Amino acid sequence: MSDHTTQEFPPDPAFTEQAVGQAELFAQADADPEGFWADQARRYVTWSKDFTEVLDWSNAPFARWFADGELNVAHNCVDRHVEAGHGERVAIHFEGAEGDTQTITYAELQRRVCQAANALTELGVATGDRVAIYLPMIPEAIVSMLACARLGAPHSVVFGGFSADAIRSRVADAEARVVITADGQHRKGKVAPLKAAVDQAVSGEDSPVEHVLVVRRTGGDVDWSDKDVWWHDLVDRQSDRHEAQPMPAEHPLYILYTSGTTGKPKGILHTSGGYLTQAAYTNAVVHDVHPESDVYWCTADIGWVTGHSYLVYGPLANGATQVVYEGTPDHPHQGRWWEIIQKYGVTILYTAPTAIRTCMKWGAEIPAKYDLSSLRVLGSVGEPINPEAWLWYRKNIGGDRCPIVDTWWQTETGAIMISPLPGVTSLEPGSAQRPIPGISAEILDDAGEPFTEAEKVGYLVLTKPWPSMLRGLWGDPERYKDTYWSRFGDKYYFAGDGAKYDDKGNIWLLGRVDDVMNVSGHRLSTAEIESALVSHPSVAEAAVVGAADDTTGQAVCAFVILREGAEQSDSTVEELRSHVAKEISPIAKPKSVMIVSELPKTRSGKIMRRLLKDVAEGREIGDATTLTDASVMDFIKQGMSQR
Numbered sequence: 073m074s075d076h077t078t079q080e081f082p083p084d085p086a087f088t089e090q091a092v093g094q095a096e097l098f099a100q101a102d103a104d105p106e107g108f109w110a111d112q113a114r115r116y117v118t119w120s121k122d123f124t125e126v127l128d129w130s131n132a133p134f135a136r137w138f139a140d141g142e143l144n145v146a147h148n149c150v151d152r153h154v155e156a157g158h159g160e161r162v163a164i165h166f167e168g169a170e171g172d173t174q175t176i177t178y179a180e181l182q183r184r185v186c187q188a189a190n191a192l193t194e195l196g197v198a199t200g201d202r203v204a205i206y207l208p209m210i211p212e213a214i215v216s217m218l219a220c221a222r223l224g225a226p227h228s229v230v231f232g233g234f235s236a237d238a239i240r241s242r243v244a245d246a247e248a249r250v251v252i253t254a255d256g257q258h259r260k261g262k263v264a265p266l267k268a269a270v271d272q273a274v275s276g277e278d279s280p281v282e283h284v285l286v287v288r289r290t291g292g293d294v295d296w297s298d299k300d301v302w303w304h305d306l307v308d309r310q311s312d313r314h315e316a317q318p319m320p321a322e323h324p325l326y327i328l329y330t331s332g333t334t335g336k337p338k339g340i341l342h343t344s345g346g347y348l349t350q351a352a353y354t355n356a357v358v359h360d361v362h363p364e365s366d367v368y369w370c371t372a373d374i375g376w377v378t379g380h381s382y383l384v385y386g387p388l389a390n391g392a393t394q395v396v397y398e399g400t401p402d403h404p405h406q407g408r409w410w411e412i413i414q415k416y417g418v419t420i421l422y423t424a425p426t427a428i429r430t431c432m433k434w435g436a437e438i439p440a441k442y443d444l445s446s447l448r449v450l451g452s453v454g455e456p457i458n459p460e461a462w463l464w465y466r467k468n469i470g471g472d473r474c475p476i477v478d479t480w481w482q483t484e485t486g487a488i489m490i491s492p493l494p495g496v497t498s499l500e501p502g503s504a505q506r507p508i509p510g511i512s513a514e515i516l517d518d519a520g521e522p523f524t525e526a527e528k529v530g531y532l533v534l535t536k537p538w539p540s541m542l543r544g545l546w547g548d549p550e551r552y553k554d555t556y557w558s559r560f561g562d563k564y565y566f567a568g569d570g571a572k573y574d575d576k577g578n579i580w581l582l583g584r585v586d587d588v589m590n591v592s593g594h595r596l597s598t599a600e601i602e603s604a605l606v607s608h609p610s611v612a613e614a615a616v617v618g619a620a621d622d623t624t625g626q627a628v629c630a631f632v633i634l635r636e637g638a639e640q641s642d643s644t645v646e647e648l649r650s651h652v653a654k655e656i657s658p659i660a661k662p663k664s665v666m667i668v669s670e671l672p673k674t675r676s677g678k679i680m681r682r683l684l685k686d687v688a689e690g691r692e693i694g695d696a697t698t699l700t701d702a703s704v705m706d707f708i709k710q711g712m713s714q715r
């Protein structure tokens with residue numbers, strides 16, 4: 073972030089006047105944080121039984137919010153809007169990858185969710201059972217999530233790009249009884265299989281999966297087993313009425329797996345009342361959603377937390393109208409997103425820096441061909457947005473008028489934590505700025521002391537529990553404590569991100585400080601990719617680093633030592649790249665694989681990834697004095713320069 077800019081964008085008074093989030097919220101939250109959250113919980117959520125206690129932190133770091141309250145999350149996202157007379161409001165403008173469309177009102181969504189809930193019940197799914205969802209971005213994905221929420225059956229959505237192995241390990245860890253998938257998915261004019269990966273993942277005696285519910289999306293051929301049942305056979309014949317039962321506020325809503333510093337993904341657990349409160353509140357005050365007039369569009373996939381909080385739970389709890397798009401930004405042409413904004417009159421766009429940088433590369437003349445004048449708020453999430461991309465976004469997409477909210481948060485935090493409030497905050501390109509009302513953060517030095525000096529780099533921590541915080545890691549309470557609550561003692565939640573203040577007190581996020589990479593806003597663990605590489609018969613050892621990349625933020629760079637007899641050639645390199653794509657996901661495919669004869673290691677045997685990162689980013693190599701053999705780096709550097 074050396075291109076730090078001093079340009080500031082104060083809010084437009086006309087925007088402020090109509091904004092959902094007002095400056096008073098900060099003072100209210102500071103004066104009485106728990107009272108503040110209780111207010112938000114009652115404003116944004118309808119409780120079947122009101123709560124008497126706000127926060128129970130007696131068993132820290134395991135929080136309980138609004139614990140004696142009861143609600144049904146699906147009722148909050150669907151039924152209550154119909155009951156309030158908004159049944160004919162569009163919930164979802166679905167834009168399919170092949171140009172097929174559906175307009176789904178809240179009344180229609182209610183019917184579909186009820187049918188799906190009845191279908192899952194017929195399959196034996198009861199409150200507390202886990203359901204895995206492996207679907208493309210089609211309405212059935214949202215309907216499935218809400219049907220699970222309605223039954224109190226926690227869902228575990230697995231991103232549609234993940235491999236059979238990834239599904240298998242997630243399904244096994246969550247002990248899912250049912251998997252919901254589709255025959256295939258549309259990708260850039262082609263049909264890609266989807267069910268085949270599930271078939272592989274649920275095969276064998278030891279699979280907990282009893283049923284696989286299959287949506288017909290592409291009509292492609294699929295193998296069929298006695299576990300399988302077609303969605304249209306089972307769901308379509310169900311009654312479209314279903315009585316939603318209230319659940320305790322702390323009832324598990326979902327598990328979402330994310331990369332950690334070891335090879336084993338962490339099952340992040342979110343519960344109902346606190347999660348829904350913060351998802352809806354942030355969607356209202358940060359995205360400035362006015363449900364009666366806005367057309368909101370979050371481009372994230374439901375396989376990631378952004379899709380959970382800002383495509384499903386937040387906007388639907390608020391009764392908003394939104395666009396759901398199945399396809400990619402460049403098919404059939406590079407103006408596809410802007411065409412969609414023009415078509416539906418999208419007013420709020422929430423996307424990722426990597427997408428913006430890609431559009432920058434394609435050129436400003438592409439969005440310029442479309443009418444984007446309906447837009448009034450832009451958002452960014454997933455990784456730091458560099459000031460250059462921020463300014464491009466504001467000018468070329470936001471017509472120099474839309475505020476941009478750069479929102480920092482994590483799968484673990486469940487909802488937005490640090491972000492400007494449009495209409496309140498004077499915007500500073502490249503910085504996520506301040507914790508939102510109700511949230512408190514600090515930056516600590518190596519010794520764990522908070523500081524406020526500008527430009528000094530430290531570690532971001534959160535200092536108070538928040539309603540949508542993770543309630544733990546599925547089945548692994550110790551790992552939860554170790555990962556988040558031990559680095560700086562049990563008073564601070566350690567986020568894993570480096571951060572600094574500027575001279576105005578704005579927070580700048582500087583990327584991960586652990587072995588987690590961020591490629592196009594997707595979290596990948598170095599350990600997971602290394603273990604995929606060493607699972608290949610040609611590889612003896614592997615080290616992976618994330619190297620700075622202009623488009624994707626970071627790119628996966630692998631260094632491998634081959635086994636005796638393995639051929640050192642371009643085709644081996646290609647094979648290893650594809651192997652990682654197959655084992656994990658195409659997202660994890662290394663941009664480069666470099667074959668080396670040794671890896672730099674400390675005397676205790678730890679690979680010094682920091683030095684490999686220097687090589688991968690073409691920098692002067694840093695302090696290598698702790699290496700067992702300092703000449704290793706010379707060899708690696710030579711190898712690099714010969715390429």
Ligand code: WTA
Nearest residue numbers: 453454455456478479480481482483581595
């Ligand atoms: C990074 C995505 C800077 C950060 C919601 C965090 C960001 C990780 C931002 C979480 C941002 C997310 N500025 N960095 N606005 N948003 N990050 O769990 O490193 O997929 O720890 O959640 O993404 O990624 P996750």
